[in-house]
Amino acid sequence: MGGACSRKRNQQDEEEVLQRGVSGRYCKSASSKWLATSFSRPATDMLIGSGKCPSLMDLCVRKIAENIGNYSSFSMIPRDISQLIFNELVNSQRLSQSCLEAFRDCAIQDMCLGEYPGVNDEWMNVISSQGSSLLSIDLSASEVTDSGLSALKDCKNLQSLNFNFCELISDVGLGHLSGLSKLTSLSFRRNDAITSHGMGVFSGFVDLVKLDLERCPKIHNGLIHIEGLSKLESLNIKWCNSITDADMKHLAGLTGLKSLQISCSKVTDSGIAYLKALHKLSLLNLEGCLVTAACLDSLAALSMLLYLNLNRCRVTDDGSDKFARLGSLKVLNLGFNDITDACLKHLKGLTNLESLNLDSCRIKDVGLINLAGLRRLKCLELSDTEIGSGGLHHLSGLTNLQSINLSFTGVTDGGLRKLSGLSTLKSLNLDARQITDTGLAALTSLTGLTHLDLFGARITDPGMAYLRNFKNLQSLEICGGGLSDAGVKHIKDLRSLNLLNLSQNCNLTDKTLELLSGLTGLLSLNVSNSQVTTAGLRHLKMLKNLRSLTLESCRVMGRDIKKLQSTDLPNLMWVRRGDWFYHDDVLALNWRGARGRDVTLTAP
Known part of the structure; x- marks a missing residue:
């Protein structure tokens, strides 16, 4: 049986560049994450819950592990x-x-x-x-x-x-x-x-x-x-704040480098000049560095550069015309820079762009016309910009767009009608108070949506009926406070859901948990700040895949949560209740110690 089961050496985990915006998909706080690492899951783990019959070898290995003593x-x-x-x-x-x-x-x-x-x-x-x-x-x-x-x-x-x-x-x-x-x-x-x-x-x-x-x-x-x-080929020295331009000099001869991450250092435009000879470089992460648009003079020599992160740098409109020389770029992150629509006109020639992050930039409706020709765009981050509904029609021709974030913008219900033709859209973030049931109705043609974030939107029970059109939804967040049990009835048949956040809807009761009991694919459920009680926990017994449950400010008892974990929900590893959480059957105070690890304090 020798080599048949061996993991090939060229199958080692590889760093995957995620084309995310500044905010994590399920996170409300502004995160500076741009890149992440993806690790392949063990084959035995993928079999669990997949419906596939395990091999004889799998069964034997599991049996031996169970009786390892x-x-x-x-x-x-x-x-x-x-x-x-x-x-x-x-x-x-x-x-x-x-x-x-x-x-x-x-x-x-x-x-x-x-x-x-x-x-x-x-x-x-x-x-x-x-x-x-x-x-x-x-x-x-x-x-x-x-x-x-x-x-x-x-x-x-x-x-x-x-x-x-x-x-x-x-x-x-x-x-x-x-x-x-x-x-x-x-x-x-x-x-x-x-x-x-x-x-x-x-x-x-x-x-x-x-x-x-x-x-x-x-x-x-x-x-x-x-x-x-x-x-x-890959060097990561992110968050090494002692790194300066002098250190960059030592990288000038590493001509095999393909990935370089030096974010949050003291490197300036002068230091970037040492990188001109790195012609194989395809990924460069300069997030939080002291660079300006002047560094683009040096980067123009990097003909294979595909991924460039200038998030939280000192880029302004001054010198932004140099972006036109980076025609190979596929991913560009300009979030949290002091740039305006004047900069966007220099991006319209970047026709290879697949992901563009303009989070928290001073972009207005008029600037969106410069994005109309970026037909390969798949991901567009416009959160916290000054755009409203007027410029969204410029995006109607981006037929490859799969993800767009319009949270905390001036976009209204009327503007959402201009997105109705984006049939490829899978992820849509509309975390804004001015979005209502009317806006949700305008999106019903987007039947391919898998992720919908309406966190702060004012969605009510009647508006929830429009969600029946989104049969492929995998994650849904509606936390504007306008829902009751009557509204939850409309999503009880969305069998693809694995993440559901209904927190802040204070009129939800134990009936909501009963309605959700058929969503057996749920991995994460949040019903915080509701009227859910300990009595309603019995309705969760069918959610065998549930791994995370958040019940902050709900009337639930710790001992009943622990019982639910031990007897009915073996995969439930994280339960949060107020300032306390259950993790691996231990009730602990949610506090991080000086060494960055969870400090466990047994609760009564």
Whole structure:
């Protein structure tokens, strides 16, 4: 069975560029996130709830994991099977230090224990026993220290190491990695102890392709040690606020770079000038840097640049004519800059654009005419701009548009009729008080919508009837306060819903939970600030896929929530009730400790 089950080395998790706006899809606060990382889900996890019949191998592996205490060693079975058993124990949260001993000398290739509880130096002896077979380790958020890293010296074939949020690792620990010359991926996100001195070990990692030092504030002057890493394709030094123009000089020779993230640093237009020779660069994240439109002179030399983030920079209309020279761009983020319609006229030549973020810019209706020719646009972020209904007709020809955010704008019900022809639209954000039932009625032709955000809109019970047209809705937010149980009746048959937020509707009662009991695909439900009581919780028993439940300011008892989790909703991992939340069967105060982790305080 040897290699049949092995994960191919070229199937490692890749960084995916998400074409998001400034705000997260389900988040009400203004987030500065622009990029995110997507990780492939384990095959065993995808089978759960999919309706597919598991294979004999899957069944055997799960059975072994359920009875792991009966086995003392897996070293005599094929390593592919040992790998599957190990993965299942991790995914099901059954792996402990005691049963880890059964995997000693099993020649496992990948040990992904990121954010797994209890991992510390005592685990490293078994982990390192995999020897030259071990190719990938993820110990993110563990308690592993410098001493623990010394155990890896014999794992000479390691290709990928991930120590994100490992706060007990310092320059000393980096020194223990010096012999791992085959490393291609290395990550130390959020580490206050790594300095430019410790980075000297990086010069020996000549095969390094990906290096992630996000939120490592003491690495100023350390980039000199990566000057010779000619194979480096991805470098992330976001939120390293000590990085300056002088550091950029050391990147000038890394001509293989394809992705560079230096957001929230002290880099200016002068520092960007050092990047002119990086002709393979396709992604450049400058969010929050001290750059202006003048940096576009240097960026014009980057003919393969596809993704550019200038969110929260110092870009103004002055010099914005240089945007016309970036014709290859697919994604452009200009959110939270002091630009006006005068800048938009220089964007109309960027006909390859698929995503444009203008969140919180001083854009008015007249400027939207410059977007009419961007026929490839799929995502348009106009939240918190000065546009109203008058300019929306300029968008009617954008027939590839899949997502548009018009929250906190002057758009009214009448303007929404101009969007009715955008049949490809899947995501629409209309979080604004002036939107009413009339506006919702104008959207009924958009039957392909999967995400609809009407968070603050004044939707009433009669208006909810229009939602019956949106059979494909996966997420819905209506929190304007105008709903009662009568309105909820209109959405009880939207079987595709997996996220539903009805908070702030104070007239909802336990009847609402009864009406929603048939939406068995729900993963997240929020009915905060309603009249829901403990008695209504019984209606949720059929929602077996529910993972998140928010009941703030509802009359529910903690003990009944815990009972619901333990007896009827095994997948429910997060329940919030007022200032308290249940997570993994523990009632805890929602408070973050000094080290950025949840502090658990047992509640009565």
